[in-house]
Amino acid sequence: MAEATPAHFHMEEKRRQYRSGSFYLKLCVVALFLLVPFLFPSFKTVDLAVQIIIFGALVASFDILLGYTGILSFGHGMFFGMGAYCMAFLIGKYGMPSYTHLVMGFVVAAAASAVLALLISFLTLRVKAIFFAMITLAIAELAIVLATKLSGLTGGEDGISFSTPGIFSVSFSMGDFMGIEITGRIITYYFILLSCLGLFLAMLRFTRSPLGRILQAIRDNAQRAEALGNKTFVYQSISITFGCVIAALIGCLYAMWMAYVNPESTLGVMTIMLDVLLMVIIGGMGTLYGGFIGAAFLKITQTFLPDLQHLAKDLFPQALLLHNILERWLLLFGILFILVVIFFPKGVIGSIKGNKQ
């Protein structure tokens, strides 16, 4: 082919993108989320939508570490919680609910998490990648202990509740639109949706940049990538820092929605990290989009599980075993987790993509 220049390939790729079905599917999903407050105005569904968005984005940022860099971090929940706490400190405990403090919350969260992520990567990447899992687990547990013990500083186990500023506050109302009252909650919902969309596009751009390609090369064969002249240490540090900063920013958004932080719900290894790991495995590692599928699956199941339990009790009042198993739904998820790792290591999205090729 005479016109096989990189620019030509680029155009060709773009054209194919607008023709493919999955592109329109993605647009539809975004449109659906945009319409959620109008279609299902109940608090439960809007909350569920926010949880899916936030956790989907968080899992995508975790995927940058796990799927694109090949590093397993148990401290991702800690960075998420750090962001949430930064926000709580700046517009709650040590500041006041104003737009300046809100912006400062994001900036401080990004800066603090970047510094910590760099420190951790300098400490651990010198050794072996598996040390990263152990050391981040230790540091994450330490963070929880500190957040609980230093109750004068962080509010301890009771956490911090605060109010969000201006148009984001619960009491704010802008009047009716299409029969729905536009409250501060709905504005916050759109703010979170658009921010997460922006962060997600940034991550997509990151993984498709030359830097992202090098990271995948390092993941697949570190020695070869190094022999080709890439400084693996530098690239891995950059990727870890990028993923962690995004996690912290998402933590800020989560704090804005909850208007409350405590150690268990924002920092917990066995709460946040467990969910994130389940989501990334079910959705598929190294796909970014998989995060949203995993998040949607897990969050919807968790929300409707109590209903399912009641249904099971009504339908089969005698089957005690069934009740016990539904009470211990985490057991089922654990088994599912192991099965997916063994048989579908690429997850839902990865398997679909693999079948296409």
Add this chain to the structure above:
Amino acid sequence: MAETLFKRWNRELTMAGAGILLLLPLLGIQPKTYLTLTIAGLAMGMLLFLVASGVSIIFGLMDVLNFAHGALFAWGAYVGFTVFQLLMKWVEADSILQNLAVFLMAMVAAMVTVAILGIILERVVVRRVYGNHLFQILITFGATIVLVELIRVFWGPNDEVMTVPRTFSGNWDIMDVIVSKYRIICIFMGSMVYGIIQLILKKTKLGTIIRAGVEDRDMVQAMGHNIYLLFTGVFAVGAGLAALGGVAMSVFSLQVYPDMGGTYLLFAFIVVIIGGLGSVTGSLVGALIVGLSYNYVAYLVPWAAAGVNVLIMIIILLIRPTGLFQAGK
């Protein structure tokens, strides 16, 4: 000049440094309290050694980082708890023999049950992901979820109180230094386990094969030894050690709860990072460092106790990234 001096006196200098570090807390603590704390620290260190040595051996031979070790530890504690419940009369009896018998029975039952569990885990789950660290961690983490949830299914989700055998509780008063009896038992037990492991590793043919396997797996296989059988065996022994640690620790802390594995797994990780992954002696030294420093700091500055271990770990990582001891030693 200085370099040769360091080389010649390397061992002595290290010992002296360790001695000074060990005596440093005396500046802030009364000598009698110091002795009590030291014994408490040694006991805690020995219990941590039981957990950490399993992680270390399994990693050294099989190159598998077992995140399910904490769940196996909790299973051991719960099996021990069940034996105690069944033989409550013996536990509460005022005779050393009966107490000792029930304690040993609890340990044997826990070790056997959890070793079988370990074999199943290795054969069904871990074997499929040899050679891939990332998947090993993920899959053993998944196994942790399942094992902990199974504890909740079988024994219920609540904390349970563990009874101490009657004659094990209480203190001795030796020259005004208060020494808890059970701590002495722990120290004794830990030293025995360390001695047995070292004997097996250094003096038996099996031990030689295992040590050779740590150095070069392929070569051992080429020499005609079934390395996969060895893997299963070592995994079972590691699981048994975790169960032993679980029983001992639950009597030490007077309670069992489903999530107990997580806390001690974390301690075990810190221990093996300090001591060096794959080294049994390293696990012992690391465990003693963690146990002692935790107790001293908890007495001097209570709020810093949780952080001191992570701090030591970071310092060790900075000066010796591979830990204090080499694998296989």
